[in-house]
Amino acid sequence: MSDRPRIRLGGRTRERLRTPRAAGPGAPAQLGVVLRTPARAAEPLFAQAPKFWQRMLPYAVVGVFVVTLLPVTIAVLTGDYGADGGWSGALGVAQTVPLLLAVTRPVPAWALVLFADTFGAVLLAHADKVAGHPWPWPPMTIVGYLALMACMGLRESIRTLVGVWLATGAVGAVLGSFFQPAGTTNTAALLFVLSGVVLALTGALRGLGDAQRRIAEQESISEAERARRTLLEERARIARELHDVVAHHMSVITVQADSAPYRLPGMPEPVQEEFAVIAASARESLGEMRRLLTVLRGDGTERAEGEKVPQPGIDRVQQLVEATVRAGQPVELSLAAGAAGAAPPAVDLSAYRIVQEALANVVRHAPGAETRVSVTADEDEVLVVVVNGPAPGAVVALEGSGTGHGLVGMRERVRLTGGTLDTGPLPDGGFRVAARLPLKDATEDAS
Structure with a gap:
């Protein structure tokens, strides 16, 4: 006996199959996807992450760095380098707090941190206990700067990253050449190398995310094109x-x-x-x-x-009206003498089709109604007017309702020539179709 649950529908019993749910990716895999998703302009890091904790992760990491580095920086500058306590506190704040800005604005954060680090290096060059210690970048400065480089690599373009890296090396070289105290260990080259490695790794991660996003966008475009092609083929x-x-x-x-x-x-x-x-x-x-x-x-x-087959035009409107009259529809035609040869091909064909569709609508919806067709032309436009009265009371319309495709087709043809279309019922129960087809716009488009 099967242990699958059964559901009863319409007197029949059907078995509902239990299908195992696909196991979703684990937390490390999700985090890897988030890391490969670069932030867009004016967006925080991981702003496109699907979960809240993932979007808050950059703030938490940077907050940990700030909370940890701030007291350590003050203690090291005061105890190891012999700097003044007030200056040590100011430098600690200036070198660590801007890291909070790196989540959303890494370039301004980098400018503030680099300025604070440079000023601190110049200040430490005159400290009492600087000899025998790393300079111009103390260890806590290097750690905070590398965290800033990681945020920048995940956000900025390759050109910006290269500029930041070169500026870091240039500042270190200038400080080492003109301000280095005797007996200190120069750490400019170390920061230059480490920042380059961090920028290269995070920049490559960002490039991978950009490439995957472009591939996904291209696949979406290709899918839309395939759907459109399938629709056209159908x-x-x-x-x-x-x-x-x-x-x-x-x-x-x-x-x-x-x-x-x-x-x-x-x-x-x-x-x-x-x-x-x-x-x-x-x-x-x-x-x-x-x-x-x-x-x-x-x-x-x-x-x-x-x-190669000639298309109908205004010169065949009279034949169209005669055929409609022979079908039993009373139609009066007013055709201007110069209208047949004055219009370009697009307007000529559009005018014929509008009259044809209007008469077809009259035959379908108001058989036997008095109808008037007028086609006039001047130097600027061709005016087509088809007006029918109400259907005789004893006559039943051949079609009680329409799809509206006829009026849609008229509008498309009028739009093609840059003209206007006015359609609507009349107070006496009839219907009016008036199309204005400009000649100059059609001529310019044709040319």
């Missing part, structure tokens, strides 16, 4: 499948419309003309779908072939 695939489905039905419509006069002999002339118009419209729709599919496939050769 859209293209859907478009091809939609083309296959629609093209099949349109081809059937074309064949049936073309063969109707032969299958139904004795058909009146107006009916034969109507079937011919239906067949021509179906063939035109098939051609436009093939051109759109060519663009979606992204093949340069096929796109070039597709672009």
Whole structure:
């Protein structure tokens, strides 16, 4: 008998599997990750650590150094070097307290500590018991300075670290050349070497963290690009499948419309003309779908072939209106004489598509409504206005609701040419579409 717990859902009993939880990284591994995560500008050290104690760790470590070094520094300067008690206390504070600033502002902290250490070295050169002791950097000064170098290496750039290291060596060399008392052990070279080692190690740790962060960012970008490419491929695939489905039905419509006069002999002339118009419209729709599919496939050769086919423009608006009238929609057209040849290709095509979509919306949502189409042009712009009245009371709309994609497509085309679009219902229950397509902006963009 299995000892796994069972849960009952919808009359069925299912077993819930117990999966062991993955063991998380231990504290040393977590700390290693934190150390390899460099601090950003205006952020404390370990500010990006996931846990509170990790973010507080730099403050605790630096606090321990300050609390330990401050009394030791005062005692050593007073007892071993024979410095004055007041000066020893001032130097101890100046050399250790700025370490607290190293967590957030290591460069200002370094400047304060280096100035205090240099001043202390000059002061100790005249102390009574300096002979036989390390100079210019006493042991507690070296310890505090190395702690400061560790904070700086985890925070600053390589150029800054090199400058700090060279400045440390230069100050030690100047002090040793001009101020070194007799009988003292020069520690300038020792601090120069040790600070270089600490800066190199912490700087390498920071560089490792930067490299890992860049790799993670690049992987995120690559993942986003892969997702975007997958989305585009899926859209293209859907478009091809939609083309296959629609093209099949349109081809059937074309064949049936073309063969109707032969299958139904004795058909009146107006009916034969109507079937011919239906067949021509179906063939035109098939051609436009093939051109759109060519663009979606992204093949340069096929796109070039597709672009050879002329696109519809303002000169074909009259044919579009006539086809709509034959479909039973009363439409009046007002087409300016110079509008057909004045617009550049982008505006020409956009104007045609806006009229086409507006009339399609009228047929779908207000069949039989009185409709007026106006296309005018001057030196600056093309104005397209499509206004329809309310649908007759006895007529039921072919579609009760729409997706809104038609208006979205109009806005995209108007935005492409830098124009404006005004759409909305009218007080009498009709609808108005007005598009202003500037000619100069479109011409400049095309050029």
